[in-house]
Amino acid sequence: xxxxxxxxxxxxxxxxxxxxxxxxxxxxxxxxxxxxxxxxxxxxxxxxxxxxxxxxxxxxxxxxxxxxxxxxxxxxxxxxxxxxxxxxxxxxxxxxxxxxxxxxxxxxxxxxxxxxxxxxxxxxxxxxxxxxxxxxxxxxxxxxxxxxxxxxxxxxxxxxxxxxxxxxxxxxxxxxxxxxxxxxxxxxxxxxxxxxxxxxxxxxxxxxxxxxxxxxxxx
Numbered sequence: 001x002x003x004x005x006x007x008x009x010x011x012x013x014x015x016x017x018x019x020x021x022x023x024x025x026x027x028x029x030x031x032x033x034x035x036x037x038x039x040x041x042x043x044x045x046x047x048x049x050x051x052x053x054x055x056x057x058x059x060x061x062x063x064x065x066x067x068x069x070x071x072x073x074x075x076x077x078x079x080x081x082x083x084x085x086x087x088x089x090x091x092x093x094x095x096x097x098x099x100x101x102x103x104x105x106x107x108x109x110x111x112x113x114x115x116x117x118x119x120x121x122x123x124x125x126x127x128x129x130x131x132x133x134x135x136x137x138x139x140x141x142x143x144x145x146x147x148x149x150x151x152x153x154x155x156x157x158x159x160x161x162x163x164x165x166x167x168x169x170x171x172x173x174x175x176x177x178x179x180x181x182x183x184x185x186x187x188x189x190x191x192x193x194x195x196x197x198x199x200x201x202x203x204x205x206x207x208x209x210x211x212x213x214x215x216x217x218x219x
Contacts, residue, residue, distance in 0.1 A: 074211075078219075081124050082187060085215040087208050090120070098122045102208065112171065118193035118205040120212055127186045135186075136161065136179060144172075153189075154218050156180045164195055174202070176209065182218060189213065 073088040079098070092100045099121035101113075108114050127135065136159060140146055143163035151160045158180040165173050172195040180187040191209040193202065 081185075081219055082122060083217045083219060084212050086120075086212050090208065097124075102205075113173070113192070113194055115194055116197060116201045118191065118208070120209060121190045121192075123188040123190075125186050125188075126184050127181060128184065132159070132179060132181050132186065136177075139177065142166075143175075151178055151213065153178065153180050153213050153216055156182055156218065172196075176206075178213065180218065185218075187218060189216070 074085040075088050075090075076085050077083060077092065079095070086100065087102075090100050090102045091104050092098070093105045099119055101117060101119050103114055103117035106114065113119060140161055140163065143161070143165055146161055146163040148159065148161045151158050158178050160176065160178040162174070162176045165175055167173055173192050174195045174197075176191040178189040180189070189212070191205060193205045197205070
């Protein structure tokens with residue numbers, strides 16, 4: 001995902017809510033079928049025993065991938081809406097809307113994530129009752145190889161989707177979106193990285209993301 005795509009996703013999350021309150025979907029995307037585990041290719045995954053969150057992973061050609069949450073030095077982040085811990089190798093790139101990178105914000109030409117790099121972002125917004133699934137459907141309309149499940153984050157059952165996306169000529173990203181709704185407040189937590197990354201790099205991205213989700217508190 002490049003910076004332009006991240007901005008588009010953030011704007012879409014807000015605009016979709018407004019549109020859904022006025023216009024009915026005439027070409028509504030079919031919601032992806034729920035799978036037993038979250039992975040872009042449907043591969044069975046193991047669960048991180050220390051949390052209630054299903055381990056997230058990308059395909060490595062094996063039937064299963066054990067994810068170990070990063071043991072590097074952890075930093076803490078908190079604002080009025082949420083808090084979490086994250087590995088010290090990550091740096092905050094922007095506070096509102098919030099996103100951070102593990103490559104110190106050193107994008108390639110065109111704002112593209114470098115190989116081995118990843119972005120985690122958190123978007124908060126207000127959602128009218130009953131609109132969450134329509135928002136998810138809208139955001140995933142152009143996604144590829146979508147797999148869905150539910151995760152538990154800070155005691156909230158959150159729909160989640162892993163998928164691939166074309167964001168530039170010949171470039172594909174792997175993304176995970178987690179949607180946590182409490183009352184009318186929605187937290188959308190995203191992970192994005194290059195589909196061309198090595199299996200080791202992908203596992204590291206996912207482990208870091210699991211660590212963020214496992215420590216996240218909604219305030």
